[in-house]
Amino acid sequence: MITLPPSYVEQMRRQLGAESAAFLASYDAPRTQGLRLNPLKTGLLEKGLDRLELKSRFGLEPVPWCDTGFYYDEASRPGKHPFHAAGLYYIQEPSAMSAVELLAPEPGDIVLDLAGAPGGKSTHIAGKLRGAGLLVSNEIHPARARILSENIERFGIRNAIVTSASPPQLEERFPRFFDKIMVDAPCSGEGMFRKDPEAMDEWSPDHVTMCAARQSDILDSALAMLKTGGRLAYSTCTFNEKENEKVIAGLLQRYPSLRIERTERIWPHLQRGEGHFVCVLRLEEDPGTGRPALSAAAAKRPEGRPKRGAVRPEEEAIRLYEAFAADTLSPEERALPPGEPVLYGEQLYWLPHAAGCPLDRGWLQGLKVLRPGLHLGEVKKGRLEPAHALALSLPDASYATRVFDLPDESDAAERYLRGEALHTDEAAGGWTLVAVAGFPIGWGKLSGGQLKNHYPKGLRKP
Ligand SMILES: C[S@@+](CC[C@H](N)C(=O)[O-])C[C@H]1O[C@@H](n2cnc3c(N)ncnc32)[C@H](O)[C@@H]1O
Incomplete structure (x- = not known):
C-alpha cells in the first residue's frame, strides 16, 4: 500500500474531480511490466514469438498501442534471460512505448533523441529506422549516457551516434537539422509512483514548478534543431498539467508556426500501464525566433586535410x-x-x-x-x-563464418555470460561468433579445443 503525498492527492482530486476515486484506487493495483521486441533481429517479429516460444516463456500479451510491445509475467524475469543479453528485446514500461509510436520515425529519417538514457525511446526509434537514416541519441548526464550507450550496443544498432551534451550545446551544433525529435523530458514522475515509490521522495509543488521551467528550456533548444516541416514528440511520465498542457501552451505562444498534431494521455485507471503524456507537434514554418542558430555550413567544423601520400x-x-x-x-x-x-x-x-x-x-x-x-x-x-x-549488430548468426551456437537455457550459455572459457571438439581456430538459439551474444576465440571468452568484462554476470 503506497502512502501518497497529501498535496499530491489534493492536486489529483482537483484535476480529476469525480474520476479521482478510481484513479487513486489504481495505486493498489499491480504495476505493469513490458518488453519490446527488436525488429533489427532476423525474423524475430514474424517468428520469434512461436519459434523461440517467447510467448509461453514470458507470458506475453500484446500492448495495444505498440505492435512490438508486450506485457510480461513478472515472475518469468525476461531481463535475466540470455535473450536479453542477445538484444532480442528491451524491457520498457508499456505506457512509455506510446511516445515513439506517435512520433512515427521512418527509415531514412534523421532523428534526435534529446534526453535518451537509459535508451527506451532510442532503441524503439532505431527499430523503426531499420538501419536507414541516422539517430543521434543524447544524454546530458555522463554516467547515464554510458548506460544509454550500452543499450544501443546491446540492441545491435548500427546507425546511431551517442553523445553526452546539454541541449544548448547540441542546438549550436545542429540548427534545423533533424526530421524528427524526441523530447522525453525529465519530469516530476507522478506517473511512476506505483512502479517506483522512491520517485515520490523528490516530489513537491516546487519541484513541479522547477521541472516545468526546465522542460520549456529543453523544448526551446529542441525546436531550434527541428527542420521546418519536422515533427517533435514531447513526452513525460507525469500527470501534472503544469508540466504537460501548460508547457505546450507556452511553447505555442512562443512559436506560432507550431501545430499540435496529437495529444495522448495514458491513465492507470483507464488503461493497462503507468501514467504517460505525449504531445506531437509539427513545425510548419521556420519560426525565425532570433535565437542564435548557426547556419548548417557555419556549424560544421571541417578538419585539416592529410598530407599528400600520407596513410591516415x-x-x-x-x-x-x-x-x-x-x-x-x-x-x-x-x-x-x-x-x-x-x-x-x-x-x-x-x-x-x-x-x-x-x-x-x-x-x-x-x-x-x-x-x-x-x-x-x-x-x-x-x-x-x-x-x-x-x-x-549482426541480425543473426548466419552472418559469420564460424559460429558457436548455444542452446538458450543451457549451462554453457550461462557460463559464457559469466566469462568462462568453453570446451569444444572444433578443430578450427580463430575469431568465432557466439550465439544463443541463432542470435549473436558476443565473440570467442577458438584454439586447441577451447573457446576463449571475449564477452566484455563489464557485462559479465556475477
Ligand atoms: C525521462 S528520462 C529519459 C528516458 C529515456 N528517454 C528512455 O526512454 O529511456 C529524462 C532524461 O533527461 C535527462 N535530463 C536531466 N536534465 C536534463 C536537461 N537539463 N536537459 C536534457 N536532459 C536532461 C535525465 O538525465 C534523464 O536521463
Whole structure:
C-alpha cells in the first residue's frame, strides 16, 4: 500500500474531480511490466514469438498501442534471460512505448533523441529506422549516457551516434537539422509512483514548478534543431498539467508556426500501464525566433586535410578490419555501408553517412561522443580485435563464418555470460561468433579445443 503525498492527492482530486476515486484506487493495483521486441533481429517479429516460444516463456500479451510491445509475467524475469543479453528485446514500461509510436520515425529519417538514457525511446526509434537514416541519441548526464550507450550496443544498432551534451550545446551544433525529435523530458514522475515509490521522495509543488521551467528550456533548444516541416514528440511520465498542457501552451505562444498534431494521455485507471503524456507537434514554418542558430555550413567544423601520400591511421585500421571481416564475416556482411572510419585512440568506429544528411566526423568535433557509429573493434598489435557491438549488430548468426551456437537455457550459455572459457571438439581456430538459439551474444576465440571468452568484462554476470 503506497502512502501518497497529501498535496499530491489534493492536486489529483482537483484535476480529476469525480474520476479521482478510481484513479487513486489504481495505486493498489499491480504495476505493469513490458518488453519490446527488436525488429533489427532476423525474423524475430514474424517468428520469434512461436519459434523461440517467447510467448509461453514470458507470458506475453500484446500492448495495444505498440505492435512490438508486450506485457510480461513478472515472475518469468525476461531481463535475466540470455535473450536479453542477445538484444532480442528491451524491457520498457508499456505506457512509455506510446511516445515513439506517435512520433512515427521512418527509415531514412534523421532523428534526435534529446534526453535518451537509459535508451527506451532510442532503441524503439532505431527499430523503426531499420538501419536507414541516422539517430543521434543524447544524454546530458555522463554516467547515464554510458548506460544509454550500452543499450544501443546491446540492441545491435548500427546507425546511431551517442553523445553526452546539454541541449544548448547540441542546438549550436545542429540548427534545423533533424526530421524528427524526441523530447522525453525529465519530469516530476507522478506517473511512476506505483512502479517506483522512491520517485515520490523528490516530489513537491516546487519541484513541479522547477521541472516545468526546465522542460520549456529543453523544448526551446529542441525546436531550434527541428527542420521546418519536422515533427517533435514531447513526452513525460507525469500527470501534472503544469508540466504537460501548460508547457505546450507556452511553447505555442512562443512559436506560432507550431501545430499540435496529437495529444495522448495514458491513465492507470483507464488503461493497462503507468501514467504517460505525449504531445506531437509539427513545425510548419521556420519560426525565425532570433535565437542564435548557426547556419548548417557555419556549424560544421571541417578538419585539416592529410598530407599528400600520407596513410591516415583510419585507413590502416580499416584495412585491418577488412582482413578480419574476410576471415570471419559472411560475404554479404563484409562490405561496409556508406560512411567513414573514425578512430578514437585505438578504437575503430564506422560513422554512417545517411542519404541527404551532411553529418560527418567534422560535426562531432568538440562534442562529448561516446559512440560515433558502429564500433568495429580495437587495433591491437597490428590486428583488429572485434568489438562486442559488431557481434550484436549482426541480425543473426548466419552472418559469420564460424559460429558457436548455444542452446538458450543451457549451462554453457550461462557460463559464457559469466566469462568462462568453453570446451569444444572444433578443430578450427580463430575469431568465432557466439550465439544463443541463432542470435549473436558476443565473440570467442577458438584454439586447441577451447573457446576463449571475449564477452566484455563489464557485462559479465556475477
Ligand atoms: C525521462 S528520462 C529519459 C528516458 C529515456 N528517454 C528512455 O526512454 O529511456 C529524462 C532524461 O533527461 C535527462 N535530463 C536531466 N536534465 C536534463 C536537461 N537539463 N536537459 C536534457 N536532459 C536532461 C535525465 O538525465 C534523464 O536521463
